[in-house]
Amino acid sequence: xxxxxxxxxxxxxxxxxxxxxxxxxxxxxxxxxxxxxxxxxxxxxxxxxxxxxxxxxxxxxxxxxxxxxxxxxxxxxxxxxxxxxxxxxxxxxxxxxxxxxxxxxxxxxxxxxxxxxxxxxxxxxxxxxxxxxxxxxxxxxxxxxxxxxxxxxxxxxxxxxxxxxxxxxxxxxxxxxxxxxxxxxxxxxxxxxxxxxxxxxxxxxxxxxxxxxxxxxxxxxxxxxxxxxxxxxxxxxxxxxxxxxxxxxxxxxxxxxxxxxxxxxxxxxxxxxxxxxxxxxxxxxxxxxxxxxxxxxxxxxxxxxxxxxxxxxxxxxxxxxxxxxxxxxxxxxxxxxxxxxxxxxxxxxxxxxxxxxxxxxxxxxxxxxxxxxx
Amino acid sequence: xxxxxxxxxxxxxxxxxxxxxxxxxxxxxxxxxxxxxxxxxxxxxxxxxxxxxxxxxxxxxxxxxxxxxxxxxxxxxxxxxxxxxxxxxxxxxxxxxxxxxxxxxxxxxxxxxxxxxxxxxxxxxxxxxxxxxxxxxxxxxxxxxxxxxxxxxxxxxxxxxxxxxxxxxxxxxxxxxxxxxxxxxxxxxxxxxxxxxxxxxxxxxxxxxxxxxxxxxxxxxxxxxxxxxxxxxxxxxxxxxxxxxxxxxxxxxxxxxxxxxxxxxxxxxx
Numbered sequence: 001x002x003x004x005x006x007x008x009x010x011x012x013x014x015x016x017x018x019x020x021x022x023x024x025x026x027x028x029x030x031x032x033x034x035x036x037x038x039x040x041x042x043x044x045x046x047x048x049x050x051x052x053x054x055x056x057x058x059x060x061x062x063x064x065x066x067x068x069x070x071x072x073x074x075x076x077x078x079x080x081x082x083x084x085x086x087x088x089x090x091x092x093x094x095x096x097x098x099x100x101x102x103x104x105x106x107x108x109x110x111x112x113x114x115x116x117x118x119x120x121x122x123x124x125x126x127x128x129x130x131x132x133x134x135x136x137x138x139x140x141x142x143x144x145x146x147x148x149x150x151x152x153x154x155x156x157x158x159x160x161x162x163x164x165x166x167x168x169x170x171x172x173x174x175x176x177x178x179x180x181x182x183x184x185x186x187x188x189x190x191x192x193x194x195x196x197x198x199x200x201x202x203x204x205x206x207x208x209x210x211x212x213x214x215x216x217x218x219x220x221x222x223x224x225x226x227x228x229x230x231x232x233x234x235x236x237x238x239x240x241x242x243x244x245x246x247x248x249x250x251x252x253x254x255x256x257x258x259x260x261x262x263x264x265x266x267x268x269x270x271x272x273x274x275x276x277x278x279x280x281x282x283x284x285x286x287x288x289x290x291x292x293x294x295x296x297x298x299x300x301x302x303x304x305x306x307x308x309x310x311x312x313x314x315x316x317x318x319x320x321x322x323x324x325x326x327x328x329x330x331x332x333x334x335x336x337x338x339x340x341x342x343x344x345x346x347x348x349x350x351x352x353x354x355x356x357x358x359x360x361x362x363x364x365x366x367x368x369x370x371x372x373x374x
Numbered sequence: 375x376x377x378x379x380x381x382x383x384x385x386x387x388x389x390x391x392x393x394x395x396x397x398x399x400x401x402x403x404x405x406x407x408x409x410x411x412x413x414x415x416x417x418x419x420x421x422x423x424x425x426x427x428x429x430x431x432x433x434x435x436x437x438x439x440x441x442x443x444x445x446x447x448x449x450x451x452x453x454x455x456x457x458x459x460x461x462x463x464x465x466x467x468x469x470x471x472x473x474x475x476x477x478x479x480x481x482x483x484x485x486x487x488x489x490x491x492x493x494x495x496x497x498x499x500x501x502x503x504x505x506x507x508x509x510x511x512x513x514x515x516x517x518x519x520x521x522x523x524x525x526x527x528x529x530x531x532x533x534x535x536x537x538x539x540x541x542x543x544x545x546x547x548x549x550x551x552x553x554x555x556x557x558x559x560x561x562x563x564x565x566x567x568x569x570x571x572x573x574x575x576x577x578x579x580x581x582x583x584x585x586x587x588x589x590x591x592x593x594x595x596x597x598x599x600x601x602x603x604x605x606x607x608x609x610x611x612x613x614x615x616x617x618x619x620x621x622x623x624x625x626x627x628x629x630x631x632x633x634x635x636x637x638x639x640x641x642x643x644x
Contacts (some may be wrong), residue, residue, distance in 0.1 A: 057543055078540040080544075080546055080548075081545075082543070082546050083545075086545070089536075092537045094555060105541065109550060157545065320390075
């Protein structure tokens with residue numbers, strides 16, 4: 001591998017840009033994927049994640065920016081010289097070739113010796129638990145088996161980077177969860193740097209080392225699943241992943257011992273923050289429904305934020321209950337409670353909804369930062 | 375009791391269609407075994423005399439020439455049609471719409487007109503010596519090209535784009551993608567286009583009337599010219615031959631090239 005060194009990032013995108021006519025599909029994306037890292041591009045359709053993948057693969061030429069694979073610039077190389085393994089949404093198996101021939105294709109193109117090809121194909125098929133099905137053609141395989149052939153075909157060439165383009169979206173739910181953990185296990189075992197494109201937040205949260213949430217051609221936030229879920233950088237991220245309560249708020253005084261007082265539409269609140277908030281900043285306080293707990297009025301623990309609420313409705317979800325609330329200012333909110341047997345809350349009840357200082361996160365209203373002062 | 379009535383009506387319609395399609399062919403076949411030199415039906419006495427007459431150089435020469443011409447046309451049409459279909463599918467280039475229109479144009483033009491135009495063009499261009507095989511070949515490629523390009527285009531359209539991208543990502547150069555993925559998957563369309571071209575060329579009389587030369591005349595034109603002076607049961611024998619030989623060839627090609635066989639193979643051996 002020319003220039004390539006193991007210390008280099010497996011993939012580095014700098015200022016990557018693509019326009020289609022007047023439409024900007026990808027706007028100046030920067031991204032680094034380390035060796036062995038699993039990074040997910042997550043976003044709704046049209047957010048630019050697939051265009052980004054296609055530029056990495058070489059199927060689309062970027063208008064600006066650079067793409068480096070293991071330190072070597074590839075933005076001017078055609079796809080067949082980039083050394084990538086790609087699993088496509090529709091698997092893209094070659095219908096006129098059997099499973100073994102599909103897997104062997106990349107090795108044949110690399111002009112390896114017949115005996116080595118046979119050995120590596122057998123290994124790869126065993127790795128994805130398809131040994132014995134090597135003579136089947138794609139149409140004679142089930143969806144999950146096709147998926148495995150596609151995976152084996154992409155991995156057998158020992159690529160510098162694995163690209164997964166919504167590979168699970170054509171599978172039914174049970175199979176999808178099975179393949180999800182299988183891909184994760186395989187990826188960790190092989191230690192191969194992977195870029196995974198999906199619009200499915202569950203896949204992103206469970207499989208990724210880091211998630212890049214994309215919107216309108218930009219990366220809105222990049223971080224671990226926990227960062228993205230618990231410290232969303234924008235309203236978009238907060239609402240795209242899971243559901244969340246958003247309450248208008250403003251700083252209500254100087255921080256003391258890491259605790260920041262806020263004035264919100266639902267009542268005063270206290271947050272734990274490691275950075276001060278700009279005075280007078282317009283904030284949206286994001287509280288996940290499972291962090292908002294209900295208790296009889298006046299019984300919230302000391303040091304927590306407690307807001308008076310009215311219970312509007314209770315939806316039975318099996319393992320948990322979804323409780324619709326109305327806050328002091330009349331705006332709706334949702335709390336999730338474990339279903340512990342007793343149906344304590346009924347519509348019409350008045351209670352306190354409380355959360356700890358670590359359970360809410362401030363988002364600058366209309367902005368893409370966490371609302372902390374620079 | 376509506377179903378039996380409609381069923382009988384359908385049966386009758388199908389029977390009539392077959393009667394009109396196959397009846398004349400059967401009668402022609404029977405007439406060719408006449409003993410008389412008139413085409414009586416039912417035949418008055420049986421004889422292989424007219425079949426013998428069909429196998430004289432006057433006819434066999436034209437017959438073999440027709441087969442050669444059809445084979446050359448099929449090959450030449452495919453050689454021209456395949457790159458055109460590939461280019462139309464994959465690339466945007468200046469004049470694409472015009473070239474597409476020119477390629478498919480002969481489809482709506484009577485081949486008689488194409489024949490007259492070709493004859494006039496060759497004469498005016500001082501290429502009168504091309505009349506005969508070269509002119510026939512050019513004319514037939516022009517006539518057959520729309521069929522070839524269309525059938526190849528249809529089979530190309532059925533190839534998933536991602537299969538070709540996948541091949542490229544696995545290290546296949548554009549040439550290797552074409553060789554390994556595109557062409558094998560377009561095989562049935564290429565084969566069908568070739569057979570269409572063969573049949574169109576072999577069947578053609580309209581264009582060939584104008585650009586045949588006395589020494590290079592296809593069987594269709596030869597039959598037309600003979601008909602001007604009268605009818606002989608030999609013509610019936612020749613008609614049957616002209617029907618059977620291409621039919622056999624098509625069946626053979628279908629087997630070798632695998633029109634439709636491709637799909638059966640997909641579902642076949644488990």
